[in-house]
Amino acid sequence: MRRELPISTLIEDLHAPHHLLARDLRPLLALLSLETGLELECCKALTIDCLRNPSAGTIEVAYLKRRAHGLSTSRSASVTAASARPEV
Numbered sequence: 001m002r003r004e005l006p007i008s009t010l011i012e013d014l015h016a017p018h019h020l021l022a023r024d025l026r027p028l029l030a031l032l033s034l035e036t037g038l039e040l041e042c043c044k045a046l047t048i049d050c051l052r053n054p055s056a057g058t059i060e061v062a063y064l065k066r067r068a069h070g071l072s073t074s075r076s077a078s079v080t081a082a083s084a085r086p087e088v
Helices: 007-015 022-036 040-044
Strands: 051-055 058-066 072-080
Touching: 022 040, 022 072, 040 058
Parallel strands: none
Antiparallel strands: 051 058, 058 072
16 A cells, blocks of 8 residues: 655655654754753753653752853753643
8 A cells, every 4th residue: 555655755654753854953952942941052962861860749850051261061950841731
């Protein structure tokens, strides 16, 4: 059962409703930056283990703040978990 579509379109049609695609990364980074207050460069450099100390509706996000001349400092920001969900 093959539709007359290119393979790439068929794959996107199947996977897009359930998984993030490459085209979803820019809006995701923009939303993350706006919701957390982190700069875009810091959001792009986040690692898998950046979430720490979940407690009472807040989570600490550990990130690396880059400075001039190749210097960087480790920082963390406390983010309210409820801010990511709209109130109903």
